[in-house]
Amino acid sequence: MSLDLALFTGINILLAWSVYLILLTGTLSFANGAFMALGAYVSGVLTAKFGIGYMPAMAMAAAASAVIGVLTGYPALRTRGIYLILVTLAITFFVQTAIENTKFVGGVQGMGGMMGTSFEIVYGSVIVVGALIWLLSRSPLQRVLDAVREDEHVAGAIGINVVYVRLALFGIGAALAAYAGGLYAHHMFFVAPDHFTIIVSVFIVLYVIMGGVNNMWGSVVGAVILTVLPEAIRFIGEWRQGVFGLLIVILLLFRRDGILPFRSVTARSGRKADA
Amino acid sequence: MSEPVLAVEALHVAYGPIKAVRGCTLRLDAGETVAVVGANGAGKTTLLRALSNLLPHESGSVRYLGAPTERAGPHELARRGLFHIPEGRGTLGRLEVRENLRIAYDVRPADRSFEAALERVFERFPRLRERHDQLAGTLSGGEQQMLALARALINPPRVLLVDEPSLGLAPALVEEAFAVLGEFHAEGIAILLVEQNVYSALRLAQRGYVLRQGEIVMEGPSAKLLADAEMLKHYLG
Structure with a gap:
């Protein structure tokens, strides 16, 4: 596997986790491509135009995206089901259009001047984020998230602030997607609005659904397979997209809960921990 | 008065x-x-939900x-x-019996430890002790109702x-x-x-x-x- 592909895989794992985190509260977000774009542009502009260091720029990009995530999430998360999905799609369309029409960041031409990234930075990030999500899955907070995902009315009735929990995870997911977007921008040295079309948002969701939504490892498996597979079947040429699509359909027909369907044992009652 | x-x-x-x-x-x-x-x-359920x-x-x-x-x-x-037990019991079906009780305890902790609160609940509902590691969704209707009541009892x-x-x-x-x-x-x-x-x-x-x-x-x-x-x-x- 080339370094290039390895880096994309790592970035995609982070993106998959950004959707996974939001999905923990039952919200399927098609806005993460937009948050990724925000992160790419904010960190790109800060480093290329303002000379701010790499990591501070990344942190500021993540923070900005979290703020925008919470601001858009507050009205969006009042809707449910299919409407919420449409609202998150709309966020993706809006951000892409906004970037296309902003001269300062090059509009449709895109912008360059980023600093590059490295294997250590990308996979260091994957390990740190993975460790945090793993800790979350073993903490009491995981049960609160489970309750919100399972039934928001019941969760509210037993004393959980459902709106707050949903919003917090939406903001965290938006920040993580932005961080991954920052890595992407630096790795590419150049970004343009058409790097962040709706297809990107759809693919990130697909990593999670295909890998399995019930545990954090499903996102990893989904991201790795869907990143590496298109390269691996490059030899079939023109039909690549079609075969790829067919594989996804077959997989979802036979394994609806994804490749790794189990619910993390660690996330359960904590029986092992306190027995 | x-x-x-x-x-x-x-x-x-x-x-x-x-x-x-x-x-x-x-x-x-x-x-x-x-x-x-x-x-x-x-309008009974509506009244309760509004309350x-x-x-x-x-x-x-x-x-x-x-x-x-x-x-x-x-x-x-x-x-x-002010604790509401909704119609249809509202147990969290994809979580274990014990997890259902744990959430209720974590959100509204009692003076006593979870273990002590759980023991009290299990004394009153021995069926739930037997089924503590089962997913709540696999319980019978009666057991689910008991679980819903037990969730209130975990911290009266x-x-x-x-x-x-x-x-x-x-x-x-x-x-x-x-x-x-x-x-x-x-x-x-x-x-x-x-x-x-x-x-x-x-x-x-x-x-x-x-x-x-x-x-x-x-x-x-x-x-x-x-x-x-x-x-x-x-x-x-």
């Missing part, structure tokens, strides 16, 4: 153009069990422990001891709002559910019980309200309501 724990004044609740609760005034005193009975569609702020009020006032509740979210009321609330605990249960299980409510009453928890099972509910409660098309049409001590069988029949259809 002391302030009731729950005082409802001219409450109106609507789903869009449909007025489900029309000017209900009722009270629940400390330690009292009160039944709200009525036919299907009378715990799961539904917005159109007008009227609700006071809990003397303070208006209108600005509190459902979760805040639950933490302040001030006021319990119970929506149709007898729904879909076999007669023996209905009796058991009512027996548990009787124990809660003996412990001093005030209970507002909404039921279609009029006779069981009124036998348990000290007072009752009869709800018809969103309005309270009869109220009084349970014994008096039960004695007026003709009227009761008339209103319950």
